[in-house]
Amino acid sequence: xxxxxxxxxxxxxxxxxxxxxxxxxxxxxxxxxxxxxxxxxxxxxxxxxxxxxxxxxxxxxxxxxxxxxxxxxxxxxxxxxxxxxxxxxxxxxxxxxxxxxxxxxxxxxxxxxxxxxxxxxxxxxxxxxxxxxxxxxxxxxxxxxxxxxxxxxxxxxxxxxxxxxxxxxxxxxxxxxxxxxxxxxxxxxxxxxxxxxxxxxxxxxxxxxxxxxxxxxxxx
Amino acid sequence: xxxxxxxxxxxxxxxxxxxxxxxxxxxxxxxxxxxxxxxxxxxxxxxxxxxxxxxxxxxxxxxxxxxxxxxxxxxxxxxxxxxxxxxxxxxxxxxxxxxxxxxxxxxxxxxxxxxxxxxxxxxxxxxxxxxxxxxxxxxxxxxxxxxxxxxxxxxxxxxxxxxxxxxxxxxxxxxxxxxxxxxxxxxxxxxxxxxxxxxxxxxxxxxxxxxxxxxxxxxxxxxxxxxxxxxxxxxxxxxxxxxxxxxxxxxxxxxxxxxxxx
Amino acid sequence: xxxxxxxxxxxxxxxxxxxxxxxxxxxxxxxxxxxxxxxxxxxxxxxxxxxxxxxxxxxxxxxxxxxxxxxxxxxxxxxxxxxxxxxxxxxxxxxxxxxxxxxxxxxxxxxxxxxxxxxxxxxxxxxxxxxxxxxxxxxxxxxxxxxxxxxxxxxxxxxxxxxxxxxxxxxxxxxxxxxxxxxxxxxxxxxxxxxxxxxxxxxxxxxxxxxxxxxxxxxxxxxxxxxxxxxxxxxxxxxxxxxxxxxxxxxxxxxxxxxxxxxxxxxxxxxxxxxxxxxxxxxxxxxxxxxxxxxxxxxxxxxxxxxxxxxxxxxxxxxxxxxxxxxxxxxxxxxxxxxxxxxxxxxxxxxxxxxxxxxxxxxxxxxxxxxxxxxxxxxxxxxxxxxxxxxxxxxxxxxxxxxxxxxxxxxxxxxxxxxxxxxxxxxxxxxxxxxxxxxxxxxxxxxxxxxxxxxxxxxxxxxxxxxxxx
Numbered sequence: 001x002x003x004x005x006x007x008x009x010x011x012x013x014x015x016x017x018x019x020x021x022x023x024x025x026x027x028x029x030x031x032x033x034x035x036x037x038x039x040x041x042x043x044x045x046x047x048x049x050x051x052x053x054x055x056x057x058x059x060x061x062x063x064x065x066x067x068x069x070x071x072x073x074x075x076x077x078x079x080x081x082x083x084x085x086x087x088x089x090x091x092x093x094x095x096x097x098x099x100x101x102x103x104x105x106x107x108x109x110x111x112x113x114x115x116x117x118x119x120x121x122x123x124x125x126x127x128x129x130x131x132x133x134x135x136x137x138x139x140x141x142x143x144x145x146x147x148x149x150x151x152x153x154x155x156x157x158x159x160x161x162x163x164x165x166x167x168x169x170x171x172x173x174x175x176x177x178x179x180x181x182x183x184x185x186x187x188x189x190x191x192x193x194x195x196x197x198x199x200x201x202x203x204x205x206x207x208x209x210x211x212x213x214x215x216x217x218x219x220x
Numbered sequence: 221x222x223x224x225x226x227x228x229x230x231x232x233x234x235x236x237x238x239x240x241x242x243x244x245x246x247x248x249x250x251x252x253x254x255x256x257x258x259x260x261x262x263x264x265x266x267x268x269x270x271x272x273x274x275x276x277x278x279x280x281x282x283x284x285x286x287x288x289x290x291x292x293x294x295x296x297x298x299x300x301x302x303x304x305x306x307x308x309x310x311x312x313x314x315x316x317x318x319x320x321x322x323x324x325x326x327x328x329x330x331x332x333x334x335x336x337x338x339x340x341x342x343x344x345x346x347x348x349x350x351x352x353x354x355x356x357x358x359x360x361x362x363x364x365x366x367x368x369x370x371x372x373x374x375x376x377x378x379x380x381x382x383x384x385x386x387x388x389x390x391x392x393x394x395x396x397x398x399x400x401x402x403x404x405x406x407x408x409x410x411x412x413x414x415x416x417x418x419x420x421x422x423x424x425x426x427x428x429x430x431x432x433x434x435x436x437x438x439x440x441x442x443x444x445x446x447x448x449x450x451x452x453x454x455x456x457x458x459x460x461x462x463x464x465x466x467x468x469x470x471x472x473x474x475x476x477x478x479x480x481x482x
Numbered sequence: 483x484x485x486x487x488x489x490x491x492x493x494x495x496x497x498x499x500x501x502x503x504x505x506x507x508x509x510x511x512x513x514x515x516x517x518x519x520x521x522x523x524x525x526x527x528x529x530x531x532x533x534x535x536x537x538x539x540x541x542x543x544x545x546x547x548x549x550x551x552x553x554x555x556x557x558x559x560x561x562x563x564x565x566x567x568x569x570x571x572x573x574x575x576x577x578x579x580x581x582x583x584x585x586x587x588x589x590x591x592x593x594x595x596x597x598x599x600x601x602x603x604x605x606x607x608x609x610x611x612x613x614x615x616x617x618x619x620x621x622x623x624x625x626x627x628x629x630x631x632x633x634x635x636x637x638x639x640x641x642x643x644x645x646x647x648x649x650x651x652x653x654x655x656x657x658x659x660x661x662x663x664x665x666x667x668x669x670x671x672x673x674x675x676x677x678x679x680x681x682x683x684x685x686x687x688x689x690x691x692x693x694x695x696x697x698x699x700x701x702x703x704x705x706x707x708x709x710x711x712x713x714x715x716x717x718x719x720x721x722x723x724x725x726x727x728x729x730x731x732x733x734x735x736x737x738x739x740x741x742x743x744x745x746x747x748x749x750x751x752x753x754x755x756x757x758x759x760x761x762x763x764x765x766x767x768x769x770x771x772x773x774x775x776x777x778x779x780x781x782x783x784x785x786x787x788x789x790x791x792x793x794x795x796x797x798x799x800x801x802x803x804x805x806x807x808x809x810x811x812x813x814x815x816x817x818x819x820x821x822x823x824x825x826x827x828x829x830x831x832x833x834x835x836x837x838x839x840x841x842x843x844x845x846x847x848x849x850x851x852x853x854x855x856x857x858x859x860x861x862x863x864x865x866x867x868x869x870x871x872x873x874x875x876x877x878x879x880x881x882x883x884x885x886x887x888x889x890x891x892x893x894x895x896x897x898x899x900x901x902x903x904x905x906x907x908x909x910x911x912x913x914x915x916x917x918x919x920x921x922x923x924x925x926x927x928x929x930x931x932x933x934x935x936x937x938x939x940x941x942x943x944x945x946x947x948x949x950x951x952x
């Protein structure tokens with residue numbers, strides 16, 4: 001059988017047999033500790049520095065960042081963005097926080113709450129966190145926020161609250177683990193700028209298979 | 221820094237290419253070491269570092285040659301040679317012996333005492349009294365073993381900068397391999413040719429009259445290519461310039477040619 | 483794919499005269515190394531991270547069985563399946579069976595070198611299942627019937643004209659020379675395929691033991707569509723990809739993008755954990771991880787163990803002057819460049835791959851940029867040793883080195899040999915100071931002159947001087 005064959009070959013190479021319970025526990029204990037490796041200094045500044053860094057890095061990765069004072073300002077900003085882009089439809093995540101807003105201003109833009117379909121032009125989702133180190137958004141799949149919203153539409157609009165910006169990935173992992181102890185969501189996405197490819201002559205082109213544009217509405 | 225009252229005794233590692241092709245490089249090295257206050261001896265039982273056997277995979281002969289070399293170079297405070305590649309090979313010797321083998325400890329001891337010439341002058345002796353009448357525009361090729369195994373980069377430049385007449389123009393990709401690679405240049409002649417062609421293009425682009433480097437293998441390769449291409453660049457080992465030993469022709473040139481170019 | 487590693491020299495010779503290839507290879511040399519250098523310069527801790535990466539990988543290998551079993555347990559806990567495959571054949575059969583059980587007609591694929599390694603596409607096609615490569619580079623190659631020449635930039639051997647012609651031939655669209663337009667064509671062509679596929683196959687950059695997750699790292703988003711849209715997601719990956727925790731994965735993510743493309747971070751880093759949850763509106767209903775061994779477990783505890791640290795960033799080939807001269811196809815199998823010259827002999831046999839570990843000047847550039855400090859020259863030298871011991875080294879080279887060593891072990895004879903060679907070379911060089919043609923070393927003199935010695939050997943001159951002085 002392949003499994004035992006593989007494991008036995010590994011063990012032979014390591015010069016030992018099946019690990020004892022103690023040996024196994026020692027290794028598993030290392031997992032339990034969630035030890036952090038070296039974390040670069042770059043994103044370990046003050047809260048303000050971290051937020052500035054996030055914006056800088058996200059822009060460097062070709063994301064658009066639109067700062068809004070409150071969540072209530074979102075519908076108007078989204079509406080303006082879609083109108084400027086001449087997009088008549090928006091597929092939205094159905095998180096309560098988003099749904100509680102007054103979206104009537106979108107009219108005549110049509111609003112959908114569903115998974116994304118091929119041909120969708122724009123989606124709006126809520127980011128779980130922003131990671132300043134590289135201007136990265138973290139999103140995760142759940143009933144209200146299907147993963148296809150993050151990849152199929154041509155334009156991905158993401159709402160991020162300023163207080164959800166952390167410096168480094170490690171802080172985000174600590175919070176992801178708490179979402180549902182013992183199990184990660186089916187999909188955790190880290191997204192840094194819009195889709196791109198340099199597969200033709202190493203010349204960078206934006207908008208390969210994922211969204212051509214990534215717009216972050218930064219709240220607060 | 222060395223103890224000022226004590227004259228360090230150097231066991232010179234001649235290296236076979238310098239012995240065979242370019243004795244002037246060895247004499248220049250001796251001159252530099254003596255100018256820096258060292259006493260230089262030439263151990264007679266040395267041959268080659270063994271790198272050709274090592275890189276062909278013949279570890280048994282390599283280990284035999286290593287034992288011979290270790291023995292030949294024992295008893296000297298320092299071992300110095302005009303090649304990053306050969307000295308780099310001495311630094312590989314411990315890999316040839318099991319840690320419990322007494323030769324392992326002897327190999328480690330040699331490694332600790334073995335230095336390439338420019339690195340020895342700068343890093344160990346902190347020598348800063350280069351006297352040379354050389355004048356001209358030069359460029360410098362960083363040979364791979366010296367650069368990446370021994371960290372030789374600034375040392376030859378620091379020494380060259382002490383010569384008023386030297387104008388150093390760095391070439392593009394000075395750290396990229398010239399394609400020599402020992403037997404590689406014969407076994408994979410086509411690939412090697414492309415690599416050395418890239419190198420001579422980069423050399424020519426600097427407009428330098430002289431190409432310098434610290435390893436004769438690479439220098440012979442580049443000199444041969446420059447000459448085949450008819451590019452008018454003289455090739456010398458850096459110690460020839462540092463020691464002001466320039467009365468002999470550059471690599472691959474004859475006395476006759478030298479007379480013409482002067 | 484057909485193995486042409488035994489014809490490495492001939493492949494290389496052709497590659498060196500291939501004008502289009504040479505033009506395309508110029509893009510490697512000017513692009514990746516500079517981008518990596520810039521990214522490294524921006525992160526002062528980069529070298530410390532490399533050291534930690536090496537140490538962590540060593541720790542993982544030393545406990546590989548434990549981490550793999552923990553990973554498996556957590557995949558199962560999340561409702562997924564793990565398949566252990568000792569050989570390529572095991573892996574092909576396993577994947578085919580999953581596809582057949584689902585009645586799959588088409589399979590979309592994210593970029594995966596392991597599926598190249600196990601010849602998956604040919605096997606699926608032979609069994610009536612259509613694999614569709616979705617990475618732009620891989621898609622171009624599939625249309626052309628070619629294989630990747632680089633592990634992260636598969637179509638790097640092609641020029642814009644090539645892609646333009648290929649798309650024109652397959653897309654029924656006006657011919658374009660604008661890369662943006664070409665990419666748009668691929669996007670449109672593939673959109674419907676993403677949606678229609680029955681199974682999505684991706685690789686994994688890492689497997690997280692703690693959570694039972696696989697992670698893929700892509701810039702295009704094709705991998706995400708591949709693993710989200712079809713009803714079945716199969717992760718085809720290899721056993722050394724496992725890491726203990728999310729924090730450990732993070733260490734390697736910090737190294738990977740910078741080493742590979744010189745990006746601060748790749749656009750999409752996506753963790754997949756099991757199949758979709760009951761409340762999820764999208765995502766696959768089945769999640770399979772196919773763990774491929776294919777010779778890797780045999781490397782544990784052996785001289786090649788360090789190679790198991792490899793995170794497939796391609797920095798070694800991006801910086802290799804040999805790869806830069808001849809491109810990836812010359813190596814004749816899936817993995818090119820320095821990492822390939824170490825791995826290929828392990829996977830297809832040293833008899834077939836004997837030329838690869840020798841095709842290096844040992845310039846050491848690969849090792850100097852490796853994010854996990856794999857001593858690639860040392861490992862290539864290990865293969866050379868293996869070849870020498872097994873008499874695979876060409877006879878002439880073997881005889882030559884043994885004869886030479888005979889002299890090198892006898893100082894007085896060696897002296898004599900040097901003196902004789904010195905005199906002969908000077909004779910041959912005559913007044914010119916160099917030799918234009920010397921049949922014994924035509925490899926040298928076909929392309930360059932051979933400088934001849936300037937005077938008698940150093941040892942002769944030194945000993946004469948010593949004698950005269952005393």
